[in-house]
Amino acid sequence: MTLNATTSHTVGPYYHIGLTWLNREDLANAGTLGERVAITGQVVDGNGDVVNDAMLEVWQANAAGKYDHPEDDQDKALDPNFEGFGRVPVDGEGRFRFSTIKPGSVPGLKGTTQAPHLVVLVFARGLVKHLLTRIYFDGEAANGDDPLLACVPAERRRTLVAKADAAGVYQWNVVLQGTDEETVFFDY
Amino acid sequence: MSDKPGYRRPQAGTQPDYLHPAYQSTNLRSPSKPLVFLPHSLSEITGPTIGAERIAEHDNDLTAQHDGEPQGERIIIHGRVLDENGLPVPGILVEIWQANAAGRYNHKRDLHDAPLDPNFTGTGRTVTDADGWYQFQTIKPGAYPWGNHHNAWRPAHIHFSLFGPSVLTRLVTQMYFPGDPLLAYDPIYNCVPDTSAKERLIASFDLEKTVPHYALGYRWDIVLRGRDATPMEK
Ligand SMILES: [Fe+2]
Numbered sequence: 065m066t067l068n069a070t071t072s073h074t075v076g077p078y079y080h081i082g083l084t085w086l087n088r089e090d091l092a093n094a095g096t097l098g099e100r101v102a103i104t105g106q107v108v109d110g111n112g113d114v115v116n117d118a119m120l121e122v123w124q125a126n127a128a129g130k131y132d133h134p135e136d137d138q139d140k141a142l143d144p145n146f147e148g149f150g151r152v153p154v155d156g157e158g159r160f161r162f163s164t165i166k167p168g169s170v171p172g173l174k175g176t177t178q179a180p181h182l183v184v185l186v187f188a189r190g191l192v193k194h195l196l197t198r199i200y201f202d203g204e205a206a207n208g209d210d211p212l213l214a215c216v217p218a219e220r221r222r223t224l225v226a227k228a229d230a231a232g233v234y235q236w237n238v239v240l241q242g243t244d245e246e247t248v249f250f251d252y
Numbered sequence: 253m254s255d256k257p258g259y260r261r262p263q264a265g266t267q268p269d270y271l272h273p274a275y276q277s278t279n280l281r282s283p284s285k286p287l288v289f290l291p292h293s294l295s296e297i298t299g300p301t302i303g304a305e306r307i308a309e310h311d312n313d314l315t316a317q318h319d320g321e322p323q324g325e326r327i328i329i330h331g332r333v334l335d336e337n338g339l340p341v342p343g344i345l346v347e348i349w350q351a352n353a354a355g356r357y358n359h360k361r362d363l364h365d366a367p368l369d370p371n372f373t374g375t376g377r378t379v380t381d382a383d384g385w386y387q388f389q390t391i392k393p394g395a396y397p398w399g400n401h402h403n404a405w406r407p408a409h410i411h412f413s414l415f416g417p418s419v420l421t422r423l424v425t426q427m428y429f430p431g432d433p434l435l436a437y438d439p440i441y442n443c444v445p446d447t448s449a450k451e452r453l454i455a456s457f458d459l460e461k462t463v464p465h466y467a468l469g470y471r472w473d474i475v476l477r478g479r480d481a482t483p484m485e486k
Contacts, residue, residue, distance in 0.1 A: 067478075070476070079411065212291075212293070
């Protein structure tokens, strides 16, 4: 039997009623292994106006590069203090901020290795289907060999790479639409 | 190690394009540049597993979350979550939210001039059982106006959010009710061309699930993306 997946519809403006119970400011806890990172940014639309009713979902591996999921059969340790998931709301100015640990490298397809990254889903009123993108970390040597970054036009790769500011906080924005800075979104 | 299978790509016409001008909010929020094709790696065939341990007693009964009963027509919605290969999807989180019987959301940004109901929040969640079944008890939400175009009204609907076994099965959608005259005019319901895909968003009345002298039953099945039979390449 072959069925077709149910059609996606927007979360609309009132998703908070159903979804904010899984919001997380910090995906890690005091016992989580790994290098702490804070990531902040803003969601904007095609006019550069802030999007104050968006929501992000973040999924990532632990510091060893292992996903807390049965499909990950790598011989690496799970971290009992890390699930790797969180919902991240935006405020009235479309800003978000969350803390986590930097994930380890995970395998890619065909024997490749992926640079440390977070998978990010973007939901909002006006997004009939959620967007999928990634956050990589500026300065990671492995970025140069990442098989997915290699699929992205070179001039657009920077939209996927968070840069640390003077205080060490990674900056990464979600530009839903735009001439130059539009974030790279993936056909998943 | 050979690569594990990815997920089937959507059948044409069954999933919306990001730009759908009739739904005005898409005009400035849809990407204008080409999407980059994503091969399905370990990062996407995994995903959060949020199970029954986080669900509390009345989470799937939206009529039992306050001291009194909410206003409105009591209903039971149930159905089965399957994947595209027809297999049940057990143990996954299903979250819902909805307007009250008057068509008003318990949300500070909802300014519709209709009464709030002190006995109704509109939040529900549950986990599918071993055969993929879920069930909620709630009240039928009212239709409500919105600013998309002149005299725009959303048909009565319940918002659904499901995880499934991976990032790629994540689904947020809306369930509608049979016979609603507003469906024909709704740009969100009509955001895909495939008629059968649209009609699968409408629950069916379920007499067997209907409880005499108590509540009307509705059946709504949900399909999540399914795995490819074989890995794309060795
Ligand atoms: Fe709604």
